[in-house]
Structures are given as structure tokens and as C-alpha cells.
Amino acid sequence: MFYREAGQFKTSYAADMAIFPIRQDRIAMLLLLAFAFAGVPLLAAFHVPPFNSEYLLRAIILPFLILSLAAIGVNVLIGYCGQVSLGSGAFMAIGAYSAYKFNTGIPGLWLPPLPTLASILLGGLMASIAGIVFGIPSLRIKGLYLSVATLAAQFFFDWLFLRVKWFTNYAPSGSVSAPELSFFGLTVASPVEKYLLALTFVCVFALGAKNLARGNLGRQWMAIRDMDIAAELIGIRPLAAKLSAFAVSSFIIGVAGALWAFVYLGSWEPLAFNIDRSLQLLFMVIIGGLGTILGSFLGAAFILLLPIALSQLPAAVGLKISTATITHLEFIIFGSLICFLLIKEPLGFARLWQIGKEKLRLWPFPY
Amino acid sequence: MAGFGSFLEVLISGLLAGVLYSLVALGYVLIYKASGVFNYSQGAMVLLAGLALVRALGFFESQGIPYAAALVLALLFAAAVMALTAWIIERFILGPLVNQNELTLFMSTIGAAFILEGVAQMAFGSEVYPLRMFPKDAWILGEAYFPGGILINKLDIWGGVIAAVLVAAIALFFQRTKTGRALRAVADDHLAAQSVGIPISWIWFVVWFAAGLVALAAASVWGTKLGVQFSITFLALKALPVLIIGGFTSVPGAIAGGLIVGAGEKLAEIYLGALIGGGIEYWFAYVLALSVLMVRPQGLFGERLIERI
Numbered sequence: 001m002f003y004r005e006a007g008q009f010k011t012s013y014a015a016d017m018a019i020f021p022i023r024q025d026r027i028a029m030l031l032l033l034a035f036a037f038a039g040v041p042l043l044a045a046f047h048v049p050p051f052n053s054e055y056l057l058r059a060i061i062l063p064f065l066i067l068s069l070a071a072i073g074v075n076v077l078i079g080y081c082g083q084v085s086l087g088s089g090a091f092m093a094i095g096a097y098s099a100y101k102f103n104t105g106i107p108g109l110w111l112p113p114l115p116t117l118a119s120i121l122l123g124g125l126m127a128s129i130a131g132i133v134f135g136i137p138s139l140r141i142k143g144l145y146l147s148v149a150t151l152a153a154q155f156f157f158d159w160l161f162l163r164v165k166w167f168t169n170y171a172p173s174g175s176v177s178a179p180e181l182s183f184f185g186l187t188v189a190s191p192v193e194k195y196l197l198a199l200t201f202v203c204v205f206a207l208g209a210k211n212l213a214r215g216n217l218g219r220q221w222m223a224i225r226d227m228d229i230a231a232e233l234i235g236i237r238p239l240a241a242k243l244s245a246f247a248v249s250s251f252i253i254g255v256a257g258a259l260w261a262f263v264y265l266g267s268w269e270p271l272a273f274n275i276d277r278s279l280q281l282l283f284m285v286i287i288g289g290l291g292t293i294l295g296s297f298l299g300a301a302f303i304l305l306l307p308i309a310l311s312q313l314p315a316a317v318g319l320k321i322s323t324a325t326i327t328h329l330e331f332i333i334f335g336s337l338i339c340f341l342l343i344k345e346p347l348g349f350a351r352l353w354q355i356g357k358e359k360l361r362l363w364p365f366p367y
Numbered sequence: 368m369a370g371f372g373s374f375l376e377v378l379i380s381g382l383l384a385g386v387l388y389s390l391v392a393l394g395y396v397l398i399y400k401a402s403g404v405f406n407y408s409q410g411a412m413v414l415l416a417g418l419a420l421v422r423a424l425g426f427f428e429s430q431g432i433p434y435a436a437a438l439v440l441a442l443l444f445a446a447a448v449m450a451l452t453a454w455i456i457e458r459f460i461l462g463p464l465v466n467q468n469e470l471t472l473f474m475s476t477i478g479a480a481f482i483l484e485g486v487a488q489m490a491f492g493s494e495v496y497p498l499r500m501f502p503k504d505a506w507i508l509g510e511a512y513f514p515g516g517i518l519i520n521k522l523d524i525w526g527g528v529i530a531a532v533l534v535a536a537i538a539l540f541f542q543r544t545k546t547g548r549a550l551r552a553v554a555d556d557h558l559a560a561q562s563v564g565i566p567i568s569w570i571w572f573v574v575w576f577a578a579g580l581v582a583l584a585a586a587s588v589w590g591t592k593l594g595v596q597f598s599i600t601f602l603a604l605k606a607l608p609v610l611i612i613g614g615f616t617s618v619p620g621a622i623a624g625g626l627i628v629g630a631g632e633k634l635a636e637i638y639l640g641a642l643i644g645g646g647i648e649y650w651f652a653y654v655l656a657l658s659v660l661m662v663r664p665q666g667l668f669g670e671r672l673i674e675r676i
Contacts, residue, residue, distance in 0.1 A: 084470060141660045144405050144469060148611045149660055151604070152653035159649045230676050275604070279477060286474050328489040335481025342475045343463040 003360045019210060036199055044192050057191040064304050065198040066259045071284040071296035072202075072209050073252030078282070079291035080213050081245035082225030083138050083146060087153035088281045091127045091250045092257025093273035094157060097167045099123030099258035103179055104169060116181050120258040127254020128247045130157075135246030139239060142228075154275055161270040177267035194263050201259060205252055210293050212248060221245050222291070253281075287341055289350025298349035306334060376518060377633050383523030385629015386530050387592070390585040391606035392613070392621040393533060394578040399615045400541070401550040401574035403557070404461065404472045408480035410603025412579055415452060415483050417586030417595040418491035420445040421498045438500065442583070449579025452483065457571045465567065466557055484600060493597060498590035501525040526588045530622060533584060537577070537618050546573055554616075608656035614669025623667060627659075628652045 003024050010016045020026045043051040050056055074088050102122045105113035114122065134153040141149050161167050168176045181188040181197070188197050212218050220241040223231035232238055261268045280303060288299020310330045314321050321329070345352055391413060398406040423444040427437035460475050502521045541547040552560040553570050561567050589599055609628045613620025632648045640647050665671060 078470075137657060137661060141664045144473070144615065145611055145660055145664060145666070147473075148607050149653075149657045151607060152650065152657045155650035155653050159646060163646055227676070229674050233676070283474070283477070286470070290470075324493060325489065328485040328493070331481045331485030332489070335478040335483075335485065338478035338481070339460050339475050342467075342471055342478065343460070346464075346467055346471045 003357070003363075017214070019214075033203070037196070041192050041196065054191050057195050060305070060308065062191070062195055062198055062264050063260075064301055065195070065202045066256055066264055067281070067284065067304055068297045068300040069198075069202045069205055069259065070253050070256035070281055071288065071300045072206055072293060073249045073254075073256060074281045075285045075288075075291065075293070075296045076209055076213070076221075076252065077245050077249035079285055079289075079295070080218060080225060081221040081242065081249075082228075083135070083242060083245065084144070084282075085150040085249075086147050086275070086278050086282065087134060087150035087157075088253055089273040089275060089277035090154045090157035091131055091253040092260060092277060093161055093270060094127040094130050094250075095120075095123040095254025095257030096261035096268065096273065097123075097161055097176075098126035098254070099262065100176055100178070101167065101169075103262075115183075116179075116262070117183055120255055120262065123258040124251045124255035127257065128251035131246040131250025131253075132243050135243050135250075138242050138246070151275070154278055158270050158274055173269075175267055175269040178262040178265075181262060188263070198259060198263055201255065205255065206293055206296075209248075209252065213291075213293070217241075217244060217248075225291075283338065287338065287348055289348030289353075292348075292350035294353060295348050295350035298353070302349065306337065310334065377637055378630055379519060380523070381630035381633030382626050383520070383527060383629070384633065385609070385625040385627070386622070387523065387526045387585075387588055387625075388602075388606050388609045388628060389622045389625030390526060390530050390533070390581070390588060391602045392609040392625060393530070393537070393618065394581040394585065395606065395610050396613075396615065396618055396621045397537065397578045397581060398574055399554075400618075401554050402461070402571055403469065403554050404476060405469065405615070406578065407473060407476045407603065408456075408483055409578065409582065409606070410600035411480040411483035411487070412449070412452065412582040413586045413589065413602060414595075414597065414600045415487040416445050416449055416579065416583040417498070417590045417599060418487050418496070419448040420583065420586060421496040421590060421595045422491045424498070425496070445583050445586075446580060449583060450576050453572050453575035453579050456575055457568055461571055461575075462568055465561075480600075480603075484597070488597065495594045495596040496590075497594045498587070500587050501591045522588065522591055529584050529588060530625075533581060534618055534622060540577070541618075546570070550574055605652070608652035611656045611666055612659045614666025616670050617666070617668035620666060620668030628655065631655050 003022075005022045005024075008023055010021070015021070020029055040051055040057075044057065070088065070092060073091075074085070077083050077085055099119040099122065102111065102114045103116060103119035105111055130153070134150060137149050138146050162174065165171075168174060181194075183197070188194055213221070220231070220236045221244075223234070223236050224238060224241045224245075228238055231241070257273065261272070265272060284299035284303045285296060286299070287302055288297070289295025307330060310333055311326065314326055314329075341348075391409060394409040394412065395406055398404055398409070420441050423441035424437055427440050428434065430437075432440065456479055460479055461472070464472055464475055502525075504521060506519045506521060541550065549560070549565045549570055550573070552563070552565055553567055557567060560570075585602070586595065586599070589602060593599065609621060609624040611624075612627055613622070613624030632651050635651045636648045639651075659667065663669075
């Protein structure tokens with residue numbers, strides 16, 4: 001009834017190829033962005049529930065945004081290019097620690113302390129370089145062998161940041177604290193400011209990733225994903241396609257890692273980026289939907305919110321269970337839901353969304 | 368460095384430790400070979416088997432049953448638990464996912480790992496339980512030749528013996544029995560195997576049960592070594608490089624991979640670790656595996672990958 005494109009004629013190729021070809025989608029997207037950028041800060045400023053609580057912004061929305069960004073990065077590699085990597089956590093760590101080093105200055109290389117934005121982007125660049133190096137084996141190693149091989153990156157960098165004290169500026173405890181965040185003279189300190197910062201990064205990178213995936217490069221990635229030999233035969237260079245996917249993916253993940261450390265955690269140690277983080281990101285893209293940007297957001301929301309909801313649930317219902325039992329129950333329910341979702345919809349939430357939209361076009365009529 | 372004697376001691380202890388990794392890796396190979404599923408939950412299965420074993424042993428002993436009988440009963444109980452686990456995983460997780468791609472199956476086993484870890488700890492407790500199935504003291508060999516001799520842990524020898532028995536049994540099972548042949552057919556192609564009348568759900572149950580028994584064997588050795596505790600699940604991550612060095616599809620490969628990783632890790636820790644800082648056994652096996660894969664992308668003993676359009 002309300003959601004159909006009758007009467008919307010496309011008169012140019014550009015209109016046909018638009019990210020949101022349907023007008024209702026564009027309006028909904030604009031409303032969502034307006035709400036996210038202006039609505040939420042205003043509501044928070046006027047203390048309207050639920051946005052008056054710092055908890056919501058700081059502990060739920062902020063990590064959701066940053067992990068969505070990381071999930072977009074993982075999706076570029078796994079969803080679009082089909083190279084399964086279990087080392088995403090390591091690339092987040094590289095982003096975080098490089099950004100930290102750039103931000104505090106590297107006297108050995110005559111580098112003065114750089115501004116926050118430059119540090120974060122350079123952190124992404126460093127992750128990108130590491131991604132290319134660890135992506136080289138993908139030219140020879142395929143499938144599950146590759147995914148286990150990427151664990152080498154995960155464990156190597158875990159060890160590196162833990163044992164080589166240079167990266168932590170010889171902090172005795174091994175954990176480092178992010179310096180004050182300032183962008184072009186503006187200081188980012190309150191939860192709302194941090195939220196807006198993360199939101200800006202996520203929007204810019206989501207748009208960029210979407211456009212890359214729609215363009216020449218993205219089509220090369222998808223050809224490699226669907227069948228790499230066939231892609232090679234029709235003239236796609238696997239070297240360029242695979243390594244560019246590794247580079248772009250690691251760059252986004254690295255930036256997300258720097259944001260995770262600087263904006264969300266504040267002070268961190270290598271444990272924040274261990275194998276569990278990699279698996280969490282992998283879950284996000286698979287549950288959300290491989291090869292979709294929307295899926296990265298949906299998956300991140302689900303994987304992040306589920307444990308929070310599960311840990312709140314017994315208290316909310318009024319059950320009194322010991323914390324150990326709750327932890328075990330969380331494990332069981334989380335695992336069961338993952339399996340359930342994989343069985344019911346192996347293509348993820350993005351696919352469900354698509355089916356829902358198809359249904360909505362007809363609603364309320366049967367056909 | 369005390370010269371050749373200490374080198375030999377490190378080498379031997381490394382090789383034997385490697386066999387213990389192989390015990391865990393065997394479980395992966397079994398499931399991958401038979402169903403094409405890369406089973407992340409093998410570590411969780413080791414935990415479950417170990418907890419079931421040690422708790423049942425404690426229970427039967429507290430009932431006044433002599434140790435040997437209690438041990439047999441506990442082993443039977445743990446095997447029954449693994450059979451139940453195999454049935455549940457087949458029935459509720461893998462069964463509905465027949466013909467899905469590798470990645471989906473892999474993710475579903477991560478889900479299964481979460482469930483198993485939760486259930487195991489809820490049912491059997493989450494503390495450290497000591498297990499003393501095998502002797503833990505050491506032999507000292509060759510004192511006549513080297514100062515101080517070479518220390519060899521009896522437990523490691525037991526691990527080696529168990530691994531050898533398992534490999535022989537698995538090889539016989541795969542090559543000589545009807546079920547074994549059906550297993551290989553299923554591994555090749557789910558659909559084709561189904562269409563010639565192989566009961567895939569039964570096959571998967573058998574292979575998961577077999578992997579459960581391998582997990583039980585691994586749990587009995589590792590449980591004696593470290594005590595049965597949650598951190599035993601991380602063995603899964605230690606076994607992965609073993610697996611890819613040997614090749615996902617090769618049983619002897621799992622053993623060879625274990626030997627290479629075990630010896631390499633210990634030697635690297637002692638000789639290389641002194642140069643670049645300790646704790647490198649954390650990642651050394653993976654880098655070793657990566658370099659092996661660069662030369663042979665299917666692992667040392669894996670089946671050759673033939674690619675066509």
C-alpha cells in the first residue's frame with residue numbers, strides 16, 4: 001500500500017543504479033540519519049528518556065556503531081571476496097596500537113605526536129599494510145586452510161603487543177590509555193560527542209564500502225568469491241583483487257580498532273582484541289548476512305545486544321540464579337540461537353529484511 | 368646449553384608433547400574426513416568428555432567401588448555422554464544443515480561449541496578436577512651417555528601409545544569396514560552419497576561418536592597432565608596448526624603434524640625464544656603451519672586439490 005514503486009520511473013542509468021532506488025527507502029534513510037545525527041543529541045540534551053541515560057549511549061550504541069564498522073570491514077573480505085579470515089581481532093589491535101603510537105609520537109622516527117584524526121587514519125593504514133602482508137598467502141592457500149592460516153596473524157600480533165614493550169610506551173602494567181580526543185580543536189569527551197564521532201565514521205565508511213562494492217573493484221571481488229579460477233580466466237587478476245580486498249578490509253577494521261580503543265575503551269590491553277573478538281566479528285557478518293552492508297549493522301546489533309539482554313533477563317523476570325549458572329546459560333542460549341538462525345536462515349538477517357520488503361510491497365493485498 | 372644431551376631431551380619431550388596435540392587433532396580429521404565439516408567444537412568435546420569422566424570417577428569411587436572397576440564404569444559413562452552428544456548434534460544441528468556450504472557448517476559448530484561448554488560446566492561443575500589415570504613420574508634414560516640423563520615423562524609415552532592404537536583403529540575402520548567406506552563416500556559428496564542410499568544421519572552419528580571417543584582419549588591424557596578444567600578447550604587452538612600441517616584429510620598427517628609442531632615449538636622456545644623474547648610457542652606453530660602451506664597448500668599429507676571450472 002505505502003511501500004511500492006508504482007509511478008517512480010527511472011529515466012537514467014544512474015537512477016537505476018542508485019543505492020536506494022525506491023523513493024520510500026530514500027525518505028526512510030534520510031529520516032533515520034536525521035534522527036541519528038540531530039534527534040538523538042537533542043533528545044539527550046533535553047533529557048528525554050531513554051536517551052537521558054548515559055548507559056544507553058556509552059555502553060550500547062557506541063560499541064554497536066564501532067563494531068558495525070569493523071563488521072563492514074570483515075564483510076568486505078569474507079562476504080564480498082570470499083576469503084575467510086579469523087584474524088580480524090589482530091587487525092583491530094594493529095589499528096589501535098599504531099594509532100596510539102602515532103598519537104603519542106615516535107621519537108625514533110622523528111615523528112612528533114600527530115593529531116587524533118590523522119593517528120586513527122594512519123592506524124588504519126598500518127592495519128592495511130599488515131593485511132596485505134598476511135593476505136599474500138591467500139593467493140596460494142584456499143578455503144579453510146586459509147582461515148586457519150590467518151590465525152597466525154591473530155596469535156602473532158597478540159603476542160607482539162603483549163611482549164614488545166615499545167608498542168605500549170613501556171607502560172609497566174601493559175595497558176595503555178588513550179590521550180584526550182580532539183578533532184580540529186574540538187574536544188570529544190561526553191558520551192553524546194563520542195557517539196556523534198563514531199556515527200560520522202560509520203556513515204562515511206559504510207557509504208564508501210557500499211560504493212566500492214558496487215563498482216569495478218567490488219565486482220572483481222565477487223567474481224573471485226564465486227569461483228576464482230573462472231574469474232581468472234575472464235581476465236580478473238587474483239593478485240590485485242584479493243590483495244585489494246585484504247587492504248580495504250583491514251583498513252576499515254584498523255580504523256574500527258583505533259576507534260574501539262580510543263573512543264570506547266579509553267584504556268586497553270591486547271586481551272581486548274583476542275581471538276574471541278575475531279570470532280565475534282565473524283558471527284556478526286554471518287548472522288547479519290554475507291555480502292551486504294545492511295547485514296553488518298543487523299549482525300552487530302544482534303551479537304552485541306544478545307548477551308546484554310541475556311544477562312539482564314533473569315533479574316528482570318525475578319529469577320534468582322547464581323552468576324556462574326547465568327554465564328553457562330548465556331553460553332547455551334547464545335549457541336542455540338546461533339545454530340537456530342543458521343538453520344532457519346543461512347543467508348542471515350539481511351535476507352530476512354529483503355523477504356520482509358517483498359512482502360511489504362503487496363501488503364495488505366494477497367498479490 | 369648443555370650440549371647434545373639437553374638438545375635430545377628437548378627434542379624428545381617436544382615430539383612426545385606433539386603426539387598429545389595429535390590426539391586432539393585426530394578428532395578434527397575424523398569429522399572432516401567423513402563429513403567435510405570443520406568441527407570447531409572438538410575442544411569443547413574434550414572438555415565435556417573429561418568432565419564427565421572425572422566426575423563419574425569421583426562419584427563411583429565415593430560409592431566404595433574399587434578404583435579399576437570405577438574407572439571402567441566412568442569410561443563407559445563418558446562414552447555414553449559422548450554418544451548422546453553425537454546424536455543431539457546430528458539430530459538438531461547438522462542434520463538440518465545438510466548441503467549447506469562449508470562456512471555455515473563451520474559456524475554452526477562454533478555455536479555447538481558454546482552449547483557444549485555451557486552444558487558441560489552446568490552439568491559437571493566448572494572447577495579444576497585432578498585426574499590420575501596415568502602415571503606422571505618420569506624415567507631417566509641414558510645416564511651413562513649424558514650428564515644427568517634424559518628425562519622422559521611416562522604420561523607422554525602413554526599418550527603416544529594411545530595415539531598409535533587410535534590411528535590403527537581408525538585406519539582399519541576407514542579402510543576395511545562397510546561403514547568406513549560409506550563415510551568416505553559422504554565426505555566426497557553429501558548429495559551423491561544420499562542418492563545411492565547411504566543413510567547420512569546414521570553415518571554422521573557414527574563419525575561424531577567416534578570423534579567423541581577420540582576426545583575422551585585426549586581428555587584422559589590431557590586431564591592427567593593439566594587437570595580437567597575449562598582451559599582444556601584452548602587445546603583446540605593448539606591442535607589447528609597440527610591439523611593444517613598434516614592436512615585436513617589425513618590421519619597419519621595428524622600424527623606427523625603433531626610431531627613437527629611439538630618438536631619445532633619446544634626447540635624454538637629454547638633456542639629462538641632466547642633471542643626474541645619468551646612465549647613464542649604461542650604463535651610459532653601457526654607461523655610454521657603458514658610456511659608449510661605456502662609450499663604445499665593442502666598440507667603435507669592432504670589430498671591434492673584439483674580445481675576445475
